[in-house]
Amino acid sequence: VLNAEDRRLLQASISKLDRRFEELGGDALCRLFIVYPQTKTYFPHFNMGAGSKDVLHQGEKVAKALGSALNHLDDIRGALSHLSDLHAYNLRVDPVNFRLLAKCFHVVLAIHLRAEYNACTCLAWDKFFEMVGETMCEKYR
Numbered sequence: 001v002l003n004a005e006d007r008r009l010l011q012a013s014i015s016k017l018d019r020r021f022e023e024l025g026g027d028a029l030c031r032l033f034i035v036y037p038q039t040k041t042y043f044p045h046f047n048m049g050a051g052s053k054d055v056l057h058q059g060e061k062v063a064k065a066l067g068s069a070l071n072h073l074d075d076i077r078g079a080l081s082h083l084s085d086l087h088a089y090n091l092r093v094d095p096v097n098f099r100l101l102a103k104c105f106h107v108v109l110a111i112h113l114r115a116e117y118n119a120c121t122c123l124a125w126d127k128f129f130e131m132v133g134e135t136m137c138e139k140y141r
């Protein structure tokens with residue numbers, strides 16, 4: 001559960017990143033496909049070449065959705081409910097993949113936030129990604 005300090009740290013990260021948060025999505029997704037190539041099987045129709053617009057665009061969508069969850073920390077479930085249906089029922093994404101993507105986001109956040117990405121900030125993001133992952137996987141039960 002996110003406490004007041006976690007929320008403050010998440011807010012601080014977001015304001016430091018400003019609009020670049022959406023760009024982080026593309027970086028994170030790019031990393032996901034390189035580090036965990038099995039995740040590419042969900043996107044057979046994507047161009048996976050360097051600097052692919054497909055990947056950047058998809059990353060932007062993911063980051064926007066995460067941004068909306070960040071704006072609704074008291075109702076992450078509500079904010080992501082349609083996406084949770086989509087990933088469970090239509091796309092059938094295996095739940096392990098949400099953790100893999102979260103790991104990639106951690107790396108990208110660390111690169112952009114540098115010294116600010118200390119242990120407490122890392123923990124706040126980790127809690128956030130766990131909550132998002134749980135929400136995205138709920139429908140599988």
Ligand code: HEM
Pocket residue numbers: 039042043058061062063065066083086087091093097098101132133136
């Ligand atoms: C599509 C968000 C994780 C596979 C999408 C879309 C969003 C989104 C916003 C676009 C939906 C639309 O166009 O209506 C998220 C979020 C994630 C996440 C917030 C985690 C925090 C994943 C993971 C995978 C995945 C881990 C698989 C490795 C897909 C696929 C599509 C999709 C295959 C459809 C892409 C297309 O054909 O255009 N996701 N996603 N997602 N997502 Fe995710």
